[in-house]
Amino acid sequence: MAVPAVSKSERAYEFLLQQLAEGSLTPGHRLVLGRVAEQLNCSVVPVREAVRRLEAEGLVTFQRNVGATVQGVDTELMLHTMETLSVIEGAATALAAGIIPAADIAAARKLNAAMRCSLADFSPVEFTAMNTQFHAILYSHCPNPHILDLVQRGWVRLNSIRSSTFVQVPQRAHESVAEHDALLDLIDSKAPLHTIERAARNHRLNTLNAYLNQQQQPPSLL
Amino acid sequence: MAVPAVSKSERAYEFLLQQLAEGSLTPGHRLVLGRVAEQLNCSVVPVREAVRRLEAEGLVTFQRNVGATVQGVDTELMLHTMETLSVIEGAATALAAGIIPAADIAAARKLNAAMRCSLADFSPVEFTAMNTQFHAILYSHCPNPHILDLVQRGWVRLNSIRSSTFVQVPQRAHESVAEHDALLDLIDSKAPLHTIERAARNHRLNTLNAYLNQQQQPPSLL
DNA sequence: TCACGATGGATTGTATACGATCAGTGATGA
């Protein structure tokens, strides 16, 4: 008989995670165990486990006897998540800098060039996808799996609580591309690791600040 | 009827976490759902959820159809966990430095003085407890709850995978006390945050290095 | 009209039951 290679609870987890990452599950959305179980054609028990795992990662909040809701786009939460990611990703990028293969640096440069080109005919979604990939290349060689894990969780969490900074602050894209090149130059020139770390951290903090400034000046003022 | 304020799965989680933190559950120990359920006087379902959460935090490993085992004292794992904690705790300490009340700094100084006194009649367990408390004072005012959470998880994880560095490298205690004072001086003098961050990070990395050096020179050589 | 309490549906929390899977043990045959 065809036995599933992975458990149902695992599949439920993957399922929900993907929905969160791709935005089908908008913040504030309520996760009802029974419904999810129906969609996955299983009972609620595996779904419960999956939801618990998501809770442990801070992607959803859970209230006893009430259920889970997708974490909302709270500005404060956004701030904290971005700040945390700036610290972790900065460290990960620095740790990876010394051992990243030249081929991958080249790939990152190429990607950034594509991002620069796309500025002319700007599509936030597309740009965001390339941006995510760009940073993934840089930090993915981090030799510390624990840090790597935290970075990836950070990105997932970020993606789950907001669409994308570039949707709301398109002008940030220009600065971002320039900072990417600067970062690559630092890595290429074997700059001290703390310099690379600071650059990577500041890059993220700059994005955060761009977002916060935009929040203070609502669109109505434009 | 007396209704439990918290769910059983929550209680199971707390129960296991405490056992891990206080070392009743030694690395390599096998967690059998049924046994734990018996101890807690409940069915296995809540226990499963708790174990899943522990797995999501990396405190136990889980194998399908086999069960959970407490993460072992792998030197490499230890290295990665400490390195991660150095990054996160450094950031947390720096972020907290600007807003920590004078009373708490005084409490930290007092605690460190007690640690210095205890060096004469050294008890690793007692020293470790004070050390944990000392650092908790410094980082607990970190305004970013997300980072704070990661620091605390890091400590729990560290405690769960090894007894204490000071058990194995007692001489590190002397340096540690001195570094604590230096760190407090930096905070007191309102040093730049990145200086404080670096000091806190190095403090932890020094402990890590002390541990690693001792590993390379097994006790038999003493 | 408004405040307040009862009621019912929806949802979660947990126990129990049973099939699936794994690891160890002893028997069998070369």
Add this chain to the structure above:
DNA sequence: TCATCACTGATCGTATACAATCCATCGTGA
């Protein structure tokens, strides 16, 4: 003697059932 295989006990994975709890709605009385 040794490799192989069937068997068994332990444990996990999941479905189902039911109790506990919450939330919204409606009715009642002032």
